[in-house]
Amino acid sequence: MTRPHLPDTALAVTAVLTFVTGVVDAVGYLGLDRVFTGNMTGNIVILAMGLAGADELPVLGPLVALAAFAVGACAAGFVLREPPERWSSRITALLGTGALVLAALTAALVLAGEHDTPAVQVPVAAATAAVMGQQAMVARTLAVREMTTVVVTSTLTALAGESLVRGGAEAVWNRRLGAIAAIFLGAMTGAVLIRVHPAVPMGLAAALTTSAAAAGHRLLR
Template identity: 45%
Template sequence: MAMSERPPDVGVDREATRNLALMLVLTFATGVVDAGGFLGFDTVFLGNMTGNVLILGMGAAGADGLPVFSLALALIAFIVGAGIASLFLRSGRRGWSPRLTAVLVVSASLVAGTSVLVWLQPTEHVAVMFAIGMTAGAMGMQAAVARNIGVADVTTVVVTSTITAWAIDMFARPSRATILNRRLAAIVTILVGALVGALLVKVALWSVFAVAAGVSAVVVVCGHVLASAGSGGITRTS
């Protein structure tokens, strides 16, 4: 039996590059979503739960004007989304799989549903609560997907640890490689996503989530197609 088509290490390199690119695109989507949540839903983060925990702490201390219920709802929805997605992915193989595609389809659908809900009921309190829960749950699912994919330093929903690792390496071993790398790419993509999201809020809040859902859908399609093509790249011949 002989292997054909391409050496295994080439396939691994391509898979790693593909996964990095797709996770960075999802990181951009998180920036878009969080801008929409923070600016449109009264300072509620939908992907970055660190911010919500901090603001909840301030609210517990009696600080005025903080949306404690909305923050708690987002945090709980994120936890539930991440937990359910991780349980679903646990029984499948690591990396891009049909199960992972299914989780991202649900996640993108929830964000798309938020867009429709905000478009139909932009000021209705109950609709806003549903929108917060749906989107935060979707972001939890996305975080579970990123963990399953396992791209180092790219969680898609938070960059604090990424900034820390980037700064440590940059000062310890200053070079082009320690500055211009995937860590910086993750930081920049979530920043650009937040910029785009803030601009979209000025247009219409529903457009924030429509764009984020569209970006996530592109990741789903590209990831599934590329993974399917890659799985057939190594064949055996007699």
């Protein structure tokens, strides 16, 4: 067996993490009172409209998620203050810790029973957002082109304004489209699985994050 091409492996790992973002955002919006746990742009908009009293939108959830995401990203930034040339044990530890938190949240959702109360929703949203902030910082450190794992607007802009303008097969079938498809399919998967129980998509997110950490540690370190 030959060693896989490192850039391709890194791309696959970040694509999985992008899929995870879609899954947990579906859980957050549908199961945690319309809170985005991965895409913070949505939270800023919801928070602003909620403060304006529009449509009884939540304020506490988006505000806590924004703060938790920033804390997670900051903590990961300190760990990765001296960026490794490629994958390092610190990246494995960060993703592994995130996977453990998601697994713990899965168990908490199972045990909570009534998951549609603020006492459950806000802490779960905060912990998930912290994991996503940490994951976003890992993605920045890996610096896989067009794969930020949490940002779709700029990716869509680049796809429409750059890729499509150039034309050819690569104008459509490229990693920009792949990133958008990954988060789209993740959100769709999360929306389907949450009908069973919110713990099911959260458990899937934990398993996929574990797999991404293991694959990166083995193949990219």
